[in-house]
Amino acid sequence: MIGAFKRFLSLFFGDLFKEKGEVKLGLYGPPNGGKTTLANRICKDWVGEEMGRASKIAHETREVQIKEQIVIKRNGKELLFSLVDTPGIATKIDFEDFIKDGLKEAEAKSRAKEATKGVIDAIKWLDDMDAVIVVLDATKDPYTQVNITIIGNLDARKIPVLLVANKMDLKKADLKHVRAAFPQYEVIGISAKTGEGVDELYGKLFELRKKALKRK
């Protein structure tokens, strides 16, 4: 009887509650694309504190980090979501690269080991995402297998996705190149570091959430 009543409520008011539902928004991409810098930007803007540490050395984020209950307010509307910052996905991790970046051998090996676990976790978390922002480095070639695999996997899982071409503050950034690589997706140019384009991104997040709630 209670079950039937719940189904009745859900039938008539389900969508109403869904609109207020919280979505899990993932940040995915290759290492050093600026995922954590963007996560910090979002958290600073709407929560008042940073989420994690960003670094020039790849694989700085080696564990999935979650910030819950973020509320973005825009034009009288509110967007509630949990932000999931994931480690960068790579097909190879060489501890010697970290040594070249100035780390000592033991530290480099430990970082490499943690980075491999981070990639595994990021892949495992794919199934838990309601929507994803793929953070690409606009100064680099977008036609990489990692980018294609990430986007292909989101598509296969029917997870709504928004592509951002980050680092638009840098001279080498080429938004057109990124857009040409993924013509079937909307790509927004931003600089998580300076804040350029981030306001447009916040607007797009409302659309992304709508798609995510429809999919739920």
Add this chain to the structure above:
Amino acid sequence: MARKRGLLTLQFVPYVDIERLASPDRVEKLLKIVKDEKIVLLEGRLKSREEAELIRRTMEDIDDSFKGIEISPVTQGSKEELAFFQRIRAKLIDLLLGDRRGLTIIGPASIVKEIRKDPDKIQLLTEDVKKK
């Protein structure tokens, strides 16, 4: 991982060899060949989820000697680039061949420095292992 110095081995894997395998078994088979320091030329392509699984399994196996993989599917140009009749032909080929279409190159990261895609020519830049 014994590799004869200076010898680069390419192993062709026809689609029939993996056709009946479940996804995890496909990944294991390909990864085993790559860990033997061979470059795999796979007829066809992996599904997106299989590519992710291949990356996940690769990460599990990374150590001081195995640094990971390079992977690159080689297929005809994107559908947007093709003329009308070529697009119809590509769709027919997709329909008939599915995942069998194209070629996927998977190699050990330590050997393959870069895999360049070209519809007519596949160029593999490899480390000069003799110099090591």
